[in-house]
Amino acid sequence: MNDVTAEALTPKLTGKIARDRIRLLRTPRPPQGLIEKFKRIPDASSVISDVMDELGITGAIGASVLKPTLPNASIVGPALTVRNIIQREHVYETARDHVNRMAEFEAHNLAQPGDVIVIDGVAGISNMGGISAQTGKRQGEAGAIVSGGIRDVSHSRRVDYPLWATEITPVTGKWRIETVEINGDIQIAGIRVSPGDIVVADETGVCFIPIARAAEVLERALAKAAFEEEKCSAIDAGTSVADLPSKE
Template sequence: MSDQARGHATATIYEASKMTIALDPAIRPAWTGARVAGPAYTVQGAGGDNLALHSAVAAAPAGHVLVADLGGALHGHWGEVLAVAAQQRGLLGLIIDGGVRDTVELAGIDFPVFSRGISIVGTRKGYRGGLGVPITVGGIRIATGDLVVGDADGVVAIPHEHVTDVLERSDARVADEKRIFDELRVGKTTLELYKFAAIP
């Protein structure tokens, strides 16, 4: 995963943020072990058409993660060919509200993809779409430049103006959890540490 999220897990970032930044849990890794973190480059496409994704691969700056709204359509909008093209242009991964295919091949080239589902259903190439425009993916509004982070537990999108604050709070949460783990290992209970009321 890119160090832009300081290696923090999505669950840590979400809890520390105190914000609504978690995408719909249906947006999942397309292959086991996929992880990604980086600034979003947004794509507004149409379900069942992947021309906008081809355009995005050509246009997006290196070091960005493509984030695409395909209306949740379960077509094979993305596969090995686009992934190889994206890698060659320095793109970090894809988060898509729609379907993808070639998941074994995507894992084989270590290109992280997070999608609503897997599908081999073909696509048209007729809708030019929009690049770099605000979109909604997994129920969350995302703009180009927002920090997106994905791992085995899900995906979060941090508005660019809040990134520094959220990551600093994530650092503090990780440090506090380390203290908690240390205390658990010497025999304290979670009831004690979190001051939960025990059942009488």
């Protein structure tokens, strides 16, 4: 294997809690070229949401629910999933004894360039902070989607790490949250997300596309985007409303 050993290619796990919770060491990868083609679609979440409706796929969530932290941010990538729950012990006990069961750093450890961390998190508590965001940026992640709280937003903005979250709070999760699964199936706003599903996020919202349907969604989305571009060109050219293209 040239100068690269099998050991070097195996993610190094930093804690027994995390090792016990990881379902897949390797996030399923999309077909070659698929992510780049999704990135060509303008107004991607809207176009893809329409296509998913037509195909009977549930997977779109508005930006009023999952709010972006960076203006003009737009990302596409495979999901690397994390599931958090509240710790059983009272926070005063865990803080006093420094009991930290958060393990999203193991997701960063597993991440490959372009991955999107997707966290099924805890409301009212931070599931990702600034140092975590900076780590994700260093790992080459596209960004993160968090159902739950995040904090240190100025830090994540400073390192240009895009985040979409349901809440922003200063309340730390390190004494309150337990990560119970990495790279398993999760639920985000009632939508099932599996490792490797395609995540498309922009200022309008977030779409989760099942990897098994991604090529089908992509083909229709590219066609719809081309039709809308044609329609916009006709508008700019002064075509009357009655004569604008009306069928895709």
